[in-house]
Amino acid sequence: MAKTRPAPPAFVCTECGWTASKWAGRCGECQQWGTVVEQATSVGIARPQATALAPAADRVARPITQITTAESPRRTSGVGEFDRVLGGGVVPGAAILLSGEPGVGKSTLLLEVAAQSARAGRRVLYASAEESPAQVRLRAERTGALHDELYLASETDLATILGHIDDVQPGLVIVDSVQTVASSLIDGAAGQPSQVREVAATLIRVAKERSLPIIIVGHVTKDGQIAGPRLLEHLVDVVCHFEGDRQTSLRFIRALKNRFGPTDEVGCFEMAGDGIREVPDPSGLFLSQGAAEPGTCVAIALEGRRAMPVEVQALTIKASGPNPRRVVHGLDGSRVAMVLAILERRAGIPTGSLDVYVSTVGGVRFTEPAADLAIALAVAGSIEQISVPRSIAAVGELSLAGEVRPVTQAAQRRSEAARLGYARVVDERSQTLRAAIDDVRTHGRQRRAIDDIPPF
Structure with a gap:
């Protein structure tokens, strides 16, 4: 009569479920350290068959249409x-x-x-x-x-x-x-x-x-x-x-x-x-106070289902070295670099010889593509010393061809901008970045002319 040998202990990875016959410090499947533990073995005591086949009354399987959520x-x-x-x-x-x-x-x-x-x-x-x-x-x-x-x-x-x-x-x-x-x-x-x-x-x-x-x-x-x-x-x-x-x-x-x-x-x-x-209502947390200054533009960000205004600020100065600096806070640095290249190539605004500093107000992170147009308008306003009026917000994604593309949930962003008192939203309806900049230039000059009128 052949002798039966007990089965060797099994070891299992707690991350991916990989099993092995001996312990290892590193999982052979997911390559995680310290996740291989010994699997518990049965002690040999079986439950009666009647108990296993007879579920409790409150655990009987029922049609889903008979289950209500009124109890919870x-x-x-x-x-x-x-x-x-x-x-x-x-x-x-x-x-x-x-x-x-x-x-x-x-x-x-x-x-x-x-x-x-x-x-x-x-x-x-x-x-x-x-x-x-x-x-x-x-x-x-x-x-x-x-x-x-x-x-x-x-x-x-x-x-x-x-x-x-x-x-x-x-x-x-x-x-x-x-x-x-x-x-x-x-x-x-x-x-x-x-x-x-x-x-x-x-x-x-x-x-x-x-x-x-x-x-x-x-x-x-x-x-x-x-x-x-x-x-x-x-x-x-x-x-x-x-x-x-x-x-x-x-x-x-x-x-x-x-x-x-x-x-x-x-x-x-x-x-x-x-x-x-x-x-x-966090609308006022990400906006600066006072009159509009050159190099600022308000964008409508989307956090989950909540739309909120976020002010993007840009500062440009002549570079003091051969390699201009690009300092970004609260935004995606790679997208800012792409926007600067689009500005110079598609809108004719030179940025290669300038140190560019771009940041958001209030420490909020705004990394979605909808910030592209606001970044471009803020940088262009800083270079040309044109203020984007406080009554204008910008929402749009820029393509490498200089086209302003629509963003997700644009209607919700526009309605939130209207609720907060913004009279105009510059978005994909401008079609191109050059047209959007010209539009802001016109409104900026009009606002500046109104501000220059002496009071009565």
Whole structure:
């Protein structure tokens, strides 16, 4: 009788699922380091066949037409900009992953969400694995986020957090962060792929079984990607990214994945000394004050579904060296270089012997092709000392032939410009860059003549 040998242990990559018979430090498929872990093997205890074939009454497969969504209405989080990104509110049982760079304000935002939800009558459990309750209390005092229905817990053990959920019976759970929570059932330190996968899967299972929305904070790597296994983003229902420049107080939250709504919405916030504030209308944040100066032009940018004016400024001076400088901030440097070449070749405006500085106002990034025409008009105005009137906005993409091409959602941009008081929008209707510049020259001279008329 032949002897049966036990099967060798299998190792699997947590990123791509590649399997191997022995451990390797690097995955042979996706070439990631430290993602190959030993796969759990069955202990040999089988469930009865009757149990496996008899699902629970609430899990019986039903026609999709008989399933209603009335049992899980959306609930507002109390923060309108956050609800906008989520698609209208928090869905019961949803697992939401919020990522962002260190210090951008993730904990401050979620503490505000927790406080507003508590004020709305829903009990909230804020489980912080990175700060003590006293530290969270100090931040809550500074931001005005104190409420009796907001419960704090400083725990790094997953089982203890689940025990707090049973004791508190909250309507919303916030875990900050998933990389600092560990499960005693899995070997390894907190933050390792196996631990992150187990903690996230357990929290998501609790959310689905209890119709309990859970917001999980995720760290990011130096490349801006969410740390941990890629499986984490597949498991959750919503993936949001909180971003912003540390040099400015402006913050944006975007939905990278949303099973309950669109992914093209953007929430706008402003960081202040007393916490974080919503900016429902950020129109005035990206415009300079005072009269129009040569080298400025307003463009209508599109952040998600939200159109907002962004002022593009350009400064040109005679180059002091053989290689003219090109300094760009807030815009795409390669597109600025292309626009300068189009200006010189197609519009007859020389830029090769000038140092060119181009920037946006307010620290906003405006990298879409719709900024081409505004960049060209700002640079041309700086060279010819012609001011683009404040009543004119520009939206258009430039081709290498000097043609002004239409951009996405042009009608929405024009309607937003009209709402904000812009009397004219220079766009693809000008057909060519030369015609657009001539149009602005004419309006600039008319405005300058009006301004020169002495008052009565």
